[in-house]
Amino acid sequence: xxxxxxxxxxxxxxxxxxxxxxxxxxxxxxxxxxxxxxxxxxxxxxxxxxxxxxxxxxxxxxxxxxxxxxxxxxxxxxxxxxxxxxxxxxxxxxxxxxxxxxxxxxxxxxxxxxxxxxxxxxxxxxxxxxxxxxxxxxxxxxxxxxxxxxxxxxxxxxxxxxxxxxxxxxxxxxxxxxxxxxxxxxxxxxxxxxxxxxxxxxxxxxxxxxxxxxxxxxxxxxxxxxxxxxxxxxxxxxxxxxxxxxxxxxxxxxxxxxxxxxxxxxxxxxxxxxxxxxxxxxxxxxxxxxxxxxxxxxxxxxxxxxxxxxxxxxxxxxxxxxxxxxxxxxxxxxxxxxxxxxxxxx
Numbered sequence: 001x002x003x004x005x006x007x008x009x010x011x012x013x014x015x016x017x018x019x020x021x022x023x024x025x026x027x028x029x030x031x032x033x034x035x036x037x038x039x040x041x042x043x044x045x046x047x048x049x050x051x052x053x054x055x056x057x058x059x060x061x062x063x064x065x066x067x068x069x070x071x072x073x074x075x076x077x078x079x080x081x082x083x084x085x086x087x088x089x090x091x092x093x094x095x096x097x098x099x100x101x102x103x104x105x106x107x108x109x110x111x112x113x114x115x116x117x118x119x120x121x122x123x124x125x126x127x128x129x130x131x132x133x134x135x136x137x138x139x140x141x142x143x144x145x146x147x148x149x150x151x152x153x154x155x156x157x158x159x160x161x162x163x164x165x166x167x168x169x170x171x172x173x174x175x176x177x178x179x180x181x182x183x184x185x186x187x188x189x190x191x192x193x194x195x196x197x198x199x200x201x202x203x204x205x206x207x208x209x210x211x212x213x214x215x216x217x218x219x220x221x222x223x224x225x226x227x228x229x230x231x232x233x234x235x236x237x238x239x240x241x242x243x244x245x246x247x248x249x250x251x252x253x254x255x256x257x258x259x260x261x262x263x264x265x266x267x268x269x270x271x272x273x274x275x276x277x278x279x280x281x282x283x284x285x286x287x288x289x290x291x292x293x294x295x296x297x298x299x300x301x302x303x304x305x306x307x308x309x310x311x312x313x314x315x316x317x318x319x320x321x322x323x324x325x326x327x328x329x330x331x332x333x334x335x336x337x338x339x340x341x342x343x344x345x346x
Contacts, residue, residue: 024226024227024259025226025227025228025229025230025258025259026155026162026164026192026193026226026227026228026229027129027131027153027155027164027188027193027228027229028229029083029103029105029129029131030131030153030187030188030228030229031229031231031257032075032077032083033056033057034053034055034056034057034073034075034085034103034341035053035056035057035071035073035085035325035339035341036073036308036310036325036326036327036339036340036341037053037269037277037279037308037310037325037327037341038053038057039306039308039327039329039339040267040269040279040280040281040306040307040308040309040310040325040326040327040328041251041267041268041269041279041280041281041306041308042265042266042267042280042281042282042283042306043253043265043267043281043283043306044235044237044251044252044253044265044266044267044281045057045058045235045251045253045267046058046170046183046184046185046233046234046235046253047172047181047182047183047235047236047237047251047253048061048181048183048235048237048249048251048269049061049062049064049170049172049183050064050065051064051065051069051071051323051343051345052065052069052070052071052087052088052089052099052343053071053073053087053341053343054137054147054170055071055087055089055099055101055133055135055149056085056101056103057185057233058147058170058171058172058183058184058185058233059099059135059136059137059147059148059149059168059169059170059185060137060145060146060147060170060171060172060183060185061137061145061147061170061172061183062089062097062099062135062137062147063091063096063097063137063138063139063145063147063172064139064145064172065089065091065097065345066319066345067091067319067345067346068088068089068090068091068345068346069088069089069343069344069345069346070086070087070088070343070344070345071085071086071087071088071089071101071341071342071343071344072084072085072086072341072342072343073085073086073339073340073341073342074339074340074341075337075339076337076338076339077105077337078331078335078337079107080107080108081105081106081107082105082106082107083103083104083105084103084104084106085101085102085103085104086101086102087099087100087101087102087133088100088101089135095136095138096136096137096138096139097136097137097138097147098134098135098136099133099134099135099136099137100132100133100134100135101132101133101135102130102131102132102133103129103130103131103133104128104129104130105128105129105130106128107126107127107128109124109125109126110124110125110126110127111123111124112124112125112158125157125158126156126157126158127156127157127158128155128156129153129154129155129156130153130154131151131152131153131154132151132152133149133150133151133152134149134150134151135147135148135149135150136148137170142174143173143174143175143176144171144172144173144174145171145172145173146169146170146171146172147169147170147171147172148167148168148169148170149167149168149169149187150165150166150167151165151166151167151168151190152164152165153165153166153190153193153228155193155195157195158197158199159197159198159199160195160196160197160198160199160200161195161196161197162193162194162195162196162226163193164190164191164192164193164228165190165191166187166188166189166190166191166228167189167190168185168186168187168188168189169185169186169189170183170184170185170186171183171184171185178238178239179238179239180236180237180238181236181237181238182234182235182236183233183234183235183236183237184232184233184234184235185231185232185233185234186230186231186232186233187230187231187232187233188228188229188230188231189228189230190228191228192225192226192227192228193225193226193228194223194224194225194226195223196223200220200221200223201218201219201220202218202219202220202221203215203216203217203218203219204217204219205217227258229257229258229259230257230258231255231256231257231258232255232256232257233253233254233255233256234253234254235251235252235253235254236251236252237249237250237251237252238250238251245272245273246270246271246272246273247270247271248268248269248270248271249268249269249271250266250267250268251266251267251268251269252264252265252266252267253265263283263284264284265281265282265283265284266281266282267279267280267281267282267306268280268281274312275311275312275313276309276310276311276312277308277309277310277311277312277325278308278309279306279307279308279309279310279327280305280306280307280308281305281306281307282304282305282306283304283306283329284304304329304330304331305329305330306327306328306329306330307327307328308325308326308327308328309325309326310323310324310325310326311323311324319345319346320344320345320346321344321345322342322343322344322345323342323343323344323345324340324341324342324343325340325341325342325343326338326339326340327339327341
């Protein structure tokens, strides 16, 4: 217990030193939360991860599942972008719990425009993003779990693609103080991404002042390399109130990204009969006093209030059932985002 507490304090101190580097990382879709339960709680979920949604939030949490699970999540993101997630976890005796998942981001085809043809060339281009992931987690003791993800990431726009490989690592510890839970997760530690493809091909004249030379020498643009959005999360969660058939759980997460300031997420969940759930949360980044942002700019960067609800429907009087969750998140001037997720457990 003492070692875990010291580790938590060291991590919290470490998050005190960050800087804003917005727009300097690739694959930003990796930062979009998965699963309506976590979103409804303001994304304060790293210490609560105990089902298939832990494939995203904290892989150590999937080892706390009671059995196999199928998980699906649909996210109606801003600017008419669709983000979908599908995952499955399976406990294996003597090994732990393994899982696979895929995240896909898609948008409608858009017109190809150029400087000279601003109304469009008649062509269309598409853009998409994808991550495929394999996971493994194990309970080292009845109170301590550890888990890992390995994932392949790809971004595509028209004829250009970029790819990377990354790992996640998470831990989950249930303390002896009222079963308070401590969670930690490091996400997207991996290779950099560089766009490559035929759209980078150009024809150049290496010596425009010379006569009779070839002015159609094939060359490629030198594309920049971008890091992945490395994110460190640490959180605490605890059941703070039990009233007969109801239970109130609160959670707090501290986040330290490599491209933004630190932030804290806060959430709560009211559990009634282990069948019906109401959730609320607040997701708000810290803004440094000298950041040079006015009030409108600060509010635009805050996701603000989140709310959600869900129910658990057992089937056939066995351990099989369906969980359905819904979440709403306020994005200020970007309006709101709604998410739906379905969990089938066996």
